[in-house]
Amino acid sequence: MEIKISVRNLIEFVLRTGDLDNRYTGASRMLEGTLAHQKLQKSSSEGYCAEVSVKLSVEYKGFLITIDGRVDGIFVENNLTVIDEIKTTTLPIEIIGEDHNMLHWAQVKCYAFIYAAQNNLEIIDAQLTYYQLDSEEVKIFRKSFHIEELKDFMYSIIEKYVVWANYTSNWNTLRDSSIKNLKFPFESFRKGQKELIKAVYKTITGNKKLFVQAPTGTGKTISTLYPAVKAIGEGHISKIFYLTARTTTRRVAEEAFIRMKENGLEFKTITLTAKEKICFNKGSACNPDQCEYARGYFDRVNDAIFSILSNENNLSRDMIEAYAMKYKVCPFEYSLDLTLWADCIICDYNYIFDPRVYLKRFFMNNKGDYAFLVDEAHNLVDRARDMYSSGLSKNVFLEMKKLMKGVDKKIYKILDKVNSYFIDIGHKCDENLGTIIETEEPKEIYPFLKKFIKEVDIWLIENAESIVFEKLQELYFEVMFFIKVSELYDNRYVTYYETARNDLNIKQYCLDPSFLLSEAVKTGKTAVFFSATLTPLSYFRNILGGGEDSYKMKLPSPFFSENLCLLISDNISTKFKNRENSYEGIAEYIKTLIVQKTGNYMVYFPSYKYMNEVVSRFILKTPHTDIIIQSSSMSEEERVAFLERFQTGTEKTLVGFCVLGGVFSEGVDLTGDRLIGAVIVGVGLPQLNLEQNIVMNYFNEKNYLGYEYAYMFPGMNKVLQAAGRVIRTESDRGAVLLIDERFSHDNYSELFPDEWSHNIKVRKSKELEEHLKNFWD
Secondary structure: OEEEEEHHHHHHHHHOOOOOOOOOOOOOHHHHHHHHHHHHHHHOOOOOEEEEEEEEEEEEOOEEEEEEEEEEEEEEEOOEEEEEEEEEEOOOHHHOOOOOOHHHHHHHHHHHHHHHHHOOOOEEEEEEEEEEOOOOOEEEEEEEEEHHHHHHHHHHHHHHHHHHHHHHHHHHHHHHHHHHOOOOOOOOOOOOHHHHHHHHHHHHHOOOEEEEEOOOOOOHHHHHHHHHHHHHHOOOOOEEEEEEOOHHHHHHHHHHHHHHHHOOOOOOEEEOOOHHHHOOOOOOOOOOOOOOOOOOHHHHHHHHHHHHHHHOOEEOHHHHHHHHHHHOOOHHHHHHHHHHHOOEEEEEOHHHHOOOOOOHHHHOOOOOOEEEEEOOHHHHHHHHHHHOOEEEEHHHHHHHHHHHOOOOHHHHHHHHHHHHHHHHHHHHHHHOOOEEEEOOOOHHHHHHHHHHHHHHHHHHHHOOOOOOHHHHHHHHHHHHHHHHHHOOOOOOEEEEEEEEOOEEEEEEEEOOOHHHHHHHHOOOOEEEEEEOOOOOHHHHHHHOOOOOOOEEEEOOOOOOHHHEEEEEEOOOOOOHHHHHHOHHHHHHHHHHHHHOOOOEEEEEEOOHHHHHHHHHHHHHHOOOOEEEEOOOOOOHHHHHHHHHOOOOOOOOOEEEEEEOOOOOOOOOOOOHHHOOEEEEEOOOOOOOOHHHHHHHHHHHHHHOOHHHHHHHHHHHHHHHHHHOOOOOOOOOOEEEEEEOHHHHOHHHHOOOOHHHOOOEEOOOHHHHHHHHHHHHO
């Protein structure tokens, strides 16, 4: 078995000790460190070779271990070759001793052995050069080593690593054998399921992208995971990333793996949970002074990793928390360490696509043979625009300026300049009705922001106890991300300035995330984007970074169309200007729908205001009907309680009033008679606002489909998602009423799925009543 690992990763994994410490150390210090390396390398004597790549393959106990790395510098002095490793520090140079950090010596000794072995050298010097970033002082330590001494050291490291290599080899053998014998974990295939499995397998083995619209009931999760698992067993890929937007769909993926494991699959799966949710010590900082799980983390974590891997295959949140508690390690950092050993990582989109929180251990400097399975892919469009956009607010800078007065003169002056910049922009906005939109990036503010970063970087290191520390650090990271986005800025962006609520906002807004998403996908080998509502497929393929060589697939619904009574009331306009005239008619339609059969219903509206206006009239018409209303700021517990009201076998009708596109209009699985009907008011268009209009104008110029890309396609996907709550299984029956005149317009009806072809127009409550009676009878 061949194993490839870098010198740095080998040393840091085998020999790591000490505390987990996420205290602020200066985000710009990495750049300073790089510049310091370059400065020392350039100032060295003639013959100094910088950034030299080295590689060595070692056969050891049945393994071929290839170890590589990049040496900071190599030179010859007094006929001896010297391997130079440069380390930057913020500590006072006088307290740096020869044995300051044994990992540093371990790293340079490994480099020295590889170079000596490659060049048949018996004696070689290893040198550590410490550079103090603030004072620019340099301290050098040098030792001579015989190659046999270095060989013994190198093999002692390899010996410790082979324990893990043995585990990996044995596990891969067991896993691949189980995959070979794995059968599809259901007795039969649903309609279209076998075709989807074949398409996913073809996509993965061909290193392509696939965009799939697979209606509810197709079995999308198992149909994408099963062929991906098979591809791992055949060596086409090494890891699966199953990406979702919601916790509920993560559970579906976990359940799919449980079913395959019950059929004999040996597979390590891990579900990543957000740091703020899984933390044992909420409210405390992640450092050894404030958290016992950070103190000595690296002394215990390898034992914790080996223990859970030896005993568990399902690395769920509960399992991670149990082992983290047992070994007293930070559960979040522990889960990230475990991803290196997992065969499938189930996580949010952010871990792959967001430049702020992506998994750097996989995607920072390398490309892997990974498969990305992107569930609910229709959600990724707006999420991507948000991930790749960044904004700043004048009032935040003004408040920070007041806080820094008398605290730090340099930072105060910079904040004053930034505030003045905003004031100048504000005057221009006033002349342009409060808004300025530019295709150029805001280069005038960059020098101020970069100077702000430089000064604040130093201040935060030295003033961790200050009462303004947290607010200044928060603004610092906002500015850092603003600069980061400026590096992504191209013709797919605009900059807009907008005055609102006595404030002025500046935003670098990503209009078209397709290129950045495609670049993120290139860190893996293949990707499958799937959803019940990728309508139209060509739009989603374009906006999610697919090319003409990407595959598209549209599957039919596996359910009988006669199980869904689809009714369209096209005699009511829900356009904003006509809404006041629609309240009574909509309330009457809802009443007519629910009185035909006792059960649970949901009604979806384009806004809370619209919903509340209709609810007040509905209550007057049916005062004894149980209702439950979604509020704009519901906690996780309140959301669960809302859905728990929808129980099977109810003897009284319950109507839930919700907002279209909200938490109850997708990702909700109320099977059987937990939900027997839904009303959808309006065509789901996003609210008219500056950003949607900018997107519309951009795509009008690009492909003449601005209104469709900005409003119609996103809106109809909300409608399709909400309607999809009613029929969840083969035995479900239910009614869906769509209310809006536009549902009869060709440009909207052409977006209906094939299984909606039997829709019926109703223009009176009596007609609605008759069709529903026939359906339920």
